[in-house]
Amino acid sequence: MTSYKAAVAQAASIPDDAAASAEKAAGLIREAASAGARLIVFPEAFLGGYPKGASFGAPVGLRKPEGREAFRRYHEAAIALDGPEVATIAAATAETGLFAVIGCIERDGGTLYCTVLFFDGQKGLIGKHRKLMPTAAERLIWGFGDGSTMPVFETPLGRIGAVICWENYMPMLRMHMFSQGIGIYCAPTADDRDSWLATIRHIALEGRCFVLSACQHIRREAFGDQHESALGDAPDTVMMRGGSAIIDPLGQVLAGPDFSGETILYAEIDLDDIARGKFDFDVVGHYARPDVFQLAVDDRPKTAVATVKRSA
Numbered sequence: 001m002t003s004y005k006a007a008v009a010q011a012a013s014i015p016d017d018a019a020a021s022a023e024k025a026a027g028l029i030r031e032a033a034s035a036g037a038r039l040i041v042f043p044e045a046f047l048g049g050y051p052k053g054a055s056f057g058a059p060v061g062l063r064k065p066e067g068r069e070a071f072r073r074y075h076e077a078a079i080a081l082d083g084p085e086v087a088t089i090a091a092a093t094a095e096t097g098l099f100a101v102i103g104c105i106e107r108d109g110g111t112l113y114c115t116v117l118f119f120d121g122q123k124g125l126i127g128k129h130r131k132l133m134p135t136a137a138e139r140l141i142w143g144f145g146d147g148s149t150m151p152v153f154e155t156p157l158g159r160i161g162a163v164i165c166w167e168n169y170m171p172m173l174r175m176h177m178f179s180q181g182i183g184i185y186c187a188p189t190a191d192d193r194d195s196w197l198a199t200i201r202h203i204a205l206e207g208r209c210f211v212l213s214a215c216q217h218i219r220r221e222a223f224g225d226q227h228e229s230a231l232g233d234a235p236d237t238v239m240m241r242g243g244s245a246i247i248d249p250l251g252q253v254l255a256g257p258d259f260s261g262e263t264i265l266y267a268e269i270d271l272d273d274i275a276r277g278k279f280d281f282d283v284v285g286h287y288a289r290p291d292v293f294q295l296a297v298d299d300r301p302k303t304a305v306a307t308v309k310r311s312a
Contacts, residue, residue: 002272004157006184006210007037008265010244010258012218015049015227016077018104022047022085025102026092032264033096039157039269041101043214043244044165044188045114047085048078048105049223050216051141052190052239053230058140070228071141078107081125086117090124097121099155101162101212103188106130111143116162116188118153127151132173135166148301152180158210158271162186168199176297178207179284183274187213192241197257204247208277210269217242217262249277 009028014020025042032040044050051074057067079085085104093100098121106115106128114131130145150173152161161182167173168187177185185207187200192215204211221235231237245256246267254267281287 003268003270004038005036005266006157006212006246006269007032007035007040008212008214008244008246008255009040009042010214010217010242010265011043011046011262012216012222013043013046013049015051015222016073016224018047018049018077018079018085019088021049022088025100026088028264029089029092029096029098029100032266033098035264035266037098037266039099039101039160039184039212040264041186041212041214042103042188043216044103044116044190045105046103046188046216048112049074050190050240051227052218054228055137055230056140056228058137070226073226074105074141075107075110075112078105078112080107081117081128086125089117089119093119093121094124099157099160101160101186101188103164103214105142108143112141113145114138114142114164115145115149116164116186118151118160118162120153120155126153129162129164131164132167133170146302147297147299150176150297150299152177152182158183158269158274160184160186162188165189165191168203172295174203174206175284175295178209179295182207183209183271184269185209185211187211189213189215190240191215192243192259194243196243197245197253200245200247201251201253204249205251205281206283208249208274208281208283210249210274211245211247213246213256214244215242216240217259249273 057064100119106113134142220237243257255265
């Protein structure tokens with residue numbers, strides 16, 4: 001298959017209810033499939049929620065009790081990868097045959113990770129990417145991923161991978177993704193600024209790949225009463241305004257950016273455009289200078305405790 005329809009879901013999650021968010025995502029997967037899509041990308045933290053505007057009661061040198069309670073609620077709202085939310089998405093992709101890329105807040109013991117999950121319509125959950133570098137106050141509530149979850153998957157729809165939000169400003173991470181031959185570069189994000197379009201157009205040009213960027217369009221009313229919002233508490237306050245888009249390997253905008261509300265964006269993906277783009281620029285091939293520049297990547301998993309067994 002060299003050509004197919006791809007979709008980007010610009011939708012609001014249900015921040016306090018990951019199960020309801022999973023059901024909403026399943027409905028959007030079915031809607032995109034009925035429109036003829038073969039691939040769909042969802043925003044960052046769609047399952048588990050992106051706590052826009054919250055401080056978690058943590059001025060420098062101080063943690064307030066109400067912040068600890070806010071984290072407890074956020075921890076409870078996150079998902080486990082063997083949980084019912086993952087099963088819901090897997091069932092929807094199996095039913096429709098879609099490949100789905102979806103952001104979540106992954107609970108692993110006492111730590112939360114901003115993670116992207118990859119679902120194959122025939123195989124279910126096939127892998128994940130944990131955000132390597134949370135941005136600013138995100139570092140208070142999310143752990144850091146390591147080099148073991150930076151996959152690119154070979155599929156009939158192209159080589160698919162994901163880089164989350166401001167990770168996309170990490171040149172060495174992008175270079176690693178390009179070195180794996182990524183052709184469908186998914187960029188779930190919470191960045192709804194006008195400047196984000198320039199970022200993803202640059203990445204498409206740099207990697208000669210399709211970039212599919214998904215951001216939520218979500219209002220204050222979607223969050224519970226207990227959510228602390230630096231943006232105010234008027235129900236119609238827009239917390240994130242979208243801006244999702246699909247870009248081709250020459251940096252042309254195929255769909256979006258859309259700031260109007262919740263929607264699904266569609267575009268036709270012609271995988272042959274990747275080779276057409278690399279005719280004059282291949283950042284890890286004929287346009288590279290390995291005699292001058294080289295990147296070393298450590299993709300070993302890092303654990304806090306390693307057990308060395310005593311020999312018999």
